[in-house]
Amino acid sequence: MADAMTWWPSPAKLNLFLHITGRRDDGYHTLQSLFQLLNYGDQLAFEITDDGTITLQNPIDGVASEDNLIWRAARLLQQHCDCRHGANIYLKKVLPMGGGIGGGSSNAATVLVALNTLWNCGLDDDMLAALGLQLGADVPIFVRGHTAFAEGVGEIITPVELPRNYYLVVYPGVSIATADIFGDPDLCRSTAKIRTQDYRFETTRNDCQPIALKRHPKVAKILRGLLEYAPSRMTGTGACLFGVFENENDANHALKALPEGCTGFVASGVNRSPLLNTRDNVTGA
Numbered sequence: 001m002a003d004a005m006t007w008w009p010s011p012a013k014l015n016l017f018l019h020i021t022g023r024r025d026d027g028y029h030t031l032q033s034l035f036q037l038l039n040y041g042d043q044l045a046f047e048i049t050d051d052g053t054i055t056l057q058n059p060i061d062g063v064a065s066e067d068n069l070i071w072r073a074a075r076l077l078q079q080h081c082d083c084r085h086g087a088n089i090y091l092k093k094v095l096p097m098g099g100g101i102g103g104g105s106s107n108a109a110t111v112l113v114a115l116n117t118l119w120n121c122g123l124d125d126d127m128l129a130a131l132g133l134q135l136g137a138d139v140p141i142f143v144r145g146h147t148a149f150a151e152g153v154g155e156i157i158t159p160v161e162l163p164r165n166y167y168l169v170v171y172p173g174v175s176i177a178t179a180d181i182f183g184d185p186d187l188c189r190s191t192a193k194i195r196t197q198d199y200r201f202e203t204t205r206n207d208c209q210p211i212a213l214k215r216h217p218k219v220a221k222i223l224r225g226l227l228e229y230a231p232s233r234m235t236g237t238g239a240c241l242f243g244v245f246e247n248e249n250d251a252n253h254a255l256k257a258l259p260e261g262c263t264g265f266v267a268s269g270v271n272r273s274p275l276l277n278t279r280d281n282v283t284g285a
């Protein structure tokens with residue numbers, strides 16, 4: 001591929017808190033959460049073709065191309081817009097999968113935003129977010145590209161400006177299936193709703209965390225270690241954990257002290273997704 005090709009960011013997210021407030025008739029759980037976008041993630045590049053085929057140049061081990069959210073997002077947009085173009089899609093993957101940091105959902109959102117631009121589909125953000133919701137509950141947040149409170153199953157989004165913090169994100173080497181957490185009979189499903197303006201890290205929690213720690217003692221042990229450095233908890237349905245730091249050096253210090261078998265990275269929280277900056281650059285907005 002040409003060196004000059006644009007790499008579109010596909011950032012990770014953290015759920016700074018995650019309260020399960022109920023369950024819908026279709027079995028899906030309603031939640032309240034604060035999605036913090038990070039300045040760290042995967043990257044995608046696109047070569048536009050005229051023959052309509054969509055090809056993933058860097059398949060992910062264990063994920064068939066037609067199951068890959070990248071391919072599915074491209075196909076969904078192409079069908080929705082009756083687009084005659086295709087794309088060769090390149091992926092630089094750094095985010096652990098099944099970690100609760102939203103890698104797959106973010107990849108899907110980056111594809112929707114980038115190909116909407118490169119194929120000249122002309123969809124606005126509301127339409128792209130609605131398409132994204134068909135692929136996963138977290139995709140609309142990444143399409144809209146702002147740190148935000150979320151309600152419903154993640155589709156009711158209120159952007160918020162947070163002070164800049166640094167996060168040490170730790171992958172304990174354990175992958176947890178979202179469905180297993182939501183299917184656990186011990187999951188607390190009745191947390192009272194909070195007013196978003198009342199949010200504080202200290203007075204909130206992740207309702208999925210006790211279930212993940214019960215099932216994976218290794219994750220519980222790593223969390224205990226992290227808590228010695230900073231306020232810390234699990235993101236999403238796990239298994240990634242994060243510590244919150246005001247100072248980047250302190251976060252890097254804790255990163256160096258991680259036990260063997262854990263990988264991690266330090267990232268800054270951002271209010272606006274780097275994906276939108278790239279779109280602005282490409283469109284000259």
Ligand SMILES: C[C@](O)(CO)[C@H](O)COP(=O)(O)OP(=O)(O)OC[C@H]1O[C@@H](n2ccc(N)nc2=O)[C@H](O)[C@@H]1O
Pocket residue numbers: 015027028029030031033100105135136137138153154178179180182236237
């Ligand atoms: C909870 C979060 O991790 C917060 O970021 C996400 O909203 C989960 O979203 P996701 O990974 O896109 O989840 P999906 O792959 O759609 O869901 C997998 C399974 O988890 C259960 N599920 C998921 C989301 C939800 N709000 N309620 C559920 O009960 C459903 O059984 C679903 O079949």
Ligand SMILES: Nc1ncnc2c1ncn2[C@@H]1O[C@H](COP(=O)(O)OP(=O)(O)OP(=O)(O)O)[C@@H](O)[C@H]1O
Pocket residue numbers: 060063067068069070096097098099100101102103104105107108138178236237238
């Ligand atoms: N492009 C993709 N990147 C990552 N995972 C993908 C992708 N396409 C499909 N998947 C599948 O989706 C599963 C969940 O991946 P993902 O990285 O989104 O999990 P997660 O970080 O737990 O996300 P969430 O916080 O939304 O639950 C993977 O185990 C994989 O089977």
